[in-house]
Amino acid sequence: MVIRTVILTNNLSPSFPVDELSPILTIDLMALSHNYSALQNKSGKAKLATVVKADAYGLGIENIVPVLMDAGCESFFVATACEADALRNLSPDNDIYIMNGLTCDGTFLADKNLAPCLASGEEVAQWITLCNARNTNLPAAIHIDTGFNRLGICPDDWSFIADQIKASNFIPKLIMSHLACSEHKEHPKNRAQVETFEAARQLFPDVTASLANSGGIFLGTDFHYDLIRAGIALYGSVDFDTADAGLKNVISLHVPILQLRDVKQGETVGYGCDFIAQRDSKIAVLGIGYADGIFRHLGDLNDKPATATVALEGQIMPLIGRVSMDLTTIDVTDFTGSLEKGMMVELIGETIKLADVAQRANSISYEILTRLGTRYKRYYKQYHKTSERP
Numbered sequence: 468m469v470i471r472t473v474i475l476t477n478n479l480s481p482s483f484p485v486d487e488l489s490p491i492l493t494i495d496l497m498a499l500s501h502n503y504s505a506l507q508n509k510s511g512k513a514k515l516a517t518v519v520k521a522d523a524y525g526l527g528i529e530n531i532v533p534v535l536m537d538a539g540c541e542s543f544f545v546a547t548a549c550e551a552d553a554l555r556n557l558s559p560d561n562d563i564y565i566m567n568g569l570t571c572d573g574t575f576l577a578d579k580n581l582a583p584c585l586a587s588g589e590e591v592a593q594w595i596t597l598c599n600a601r602n603t604n605l606p607a608a609i610h611i612d613t614g615f616n617r618l619g620i621c622p623d624d625w626s627f628i629a630d631q632i633k634a635s636n637f638i639p640k641l642i643m644s645h646l647a648c649s650e651h652k653e654h655p656k657n658r659a660q661v662e663t664f665e666a667a668r669q670l671f672p673d674v675t676a677s678l679a680n681s682g683g684i685f686l687g688t689d690f691h692y693d694l695i696r697a698g699i700a701l702y703g704s705v706d707f708d709t710a711d712a713g714l715k716n717v718i719s720l721h722v723p724i725l726q727l728r729d730v731k732q733g734e735t736v737g738y739g740c741d742f743i744a745q746r747d748s749k750i751a752v753l754g755i756g757y758a759d760g761i762f763r764h765l766g767d768l769n770d771k772p773a774t775a776t777v778a779l780e781g782q783i784m785p786l787i788g789r790v791s792m793d794l795t796t797i798d799v800t801d802f803t804g805s806l807e808k809g810m811m812v813e814l815i816g817e818t819i820k821l822a823d824v825a826q827r828a829n830s831i832s833y834e835i836l837t838r839l840g841t842r843y844k845r846y847y848k849q850y851h852k853t854s855e856r857p
């Protein structure tokens with residue numbers, strides 16, 4: 468694979484021949500590859516596995532995963548068995564872990580060499596039964612709860628389960644747990660979870676261990692263990708400090724101006740008449756809305772300090788009025804250049820950081836990405852495998 472430049476219109480009508488003015492979601496695969504390497508460097512001796520659940524955080528596994536494989540990624544994590552099955556088609560030989568646990572017939576997973584993260588005594592018992600029936604070891608992780616209280620085997624069950632495993636054909640491929648507060652460096656929960664994880668590992672001393680997600684990489688080597696599960700940080704702009712890692716921005720979202728209008732002082736814009744022009748204004752109407760994952764309440768922030776903004780040729784402009792399903796309005800009165808229909812406005816990118824958009828929407832980067840929707844043209848920016856660059 469040398470270059471991957473894929474331009475997809477939405478999947479509603481793949482044969483639609485017209486080049487319509489529509490939002491363009493650009494995914495910079497070179498930056499993605501760079502970020503994988505930068506995070507691997509930051510992870511020291513631990514191997515960097517990647518989390519590509521929810522279709523690689525909404526960005527498309529079929530384009531994201533080959534780049535990660537080229538960059539050296541050998542293990543992948545997804546949430547569901549169905550996601551794992553789809554990923555197996557792209558990645559015949561790599562380790563694929565299912566973080567939601569044993570949620571379907573184990574024989575299907577075993578036949579496809581997919582590894583569930585067993586999250587209870589019951590799931591471990593089912594896996595042991597399968598291993599014993601086939602008289603072999605089958606790949607699976609054991610998911611330990613270290614205080615998250617979401618999925619994972621509780622401390623009271625550890626030693627009983629460890630004994631059962633020792634007496635069976637099943638040899639866990641991985642012991643894993645998940646951090647609740649990794650994006651807050653100073654939170655005492657981080658240290659407490661390491662100590663609990665240490666206690667669990669005593670029972671499985673030779674098994675590969677994994678605790679850290681993206682945030683965990685930046686908590687220091689105590690948190691790294693053997694395998695890191697990185698997701699959000701691959702895309703550069705995150706909600707926590709990654710200062711010294713040199714991550715690059717991967718995602719940008721540009722939206723065309725569909726119409727420009729003059730609005731007189733005192734007139735209102737949009738649903739609910741939420742925006743009232745305080746002066747004679749120039750308004751641009753953008754072809755994007757909450758159906759495309761632009762959070763509706765970004766528009767509710769009018770007149771409050773955290774007004775959402777966009778960038779037009781590098782100039783910052785406020786988003787005004789309510790975001791509707793397919794349209795959003797911005798105030799371009801102060802724009803200094805010439806304006807015309809079709810100009811592209813940056814909603815996410817180098818100027819308008821994903822993490823800032825998330826904060827303004829009272830959300831997190833993860834939620835913004837996974838809600839972006841299907842109506843974009845997706846442009847997977849040129850990618851050359853390092854060794855094959857022209």
Ligand SMILES: *Cc1c(COP(=O)(O)O)cnc(C)c1O
Binds near residue numbers: 566681682698
């Ligand atoms: C989503 C998830 C990750 C990846 O988290 P990031 O913060 O995106 O790096 C890792 N482990 C588990 C269990 C997860 O659910």
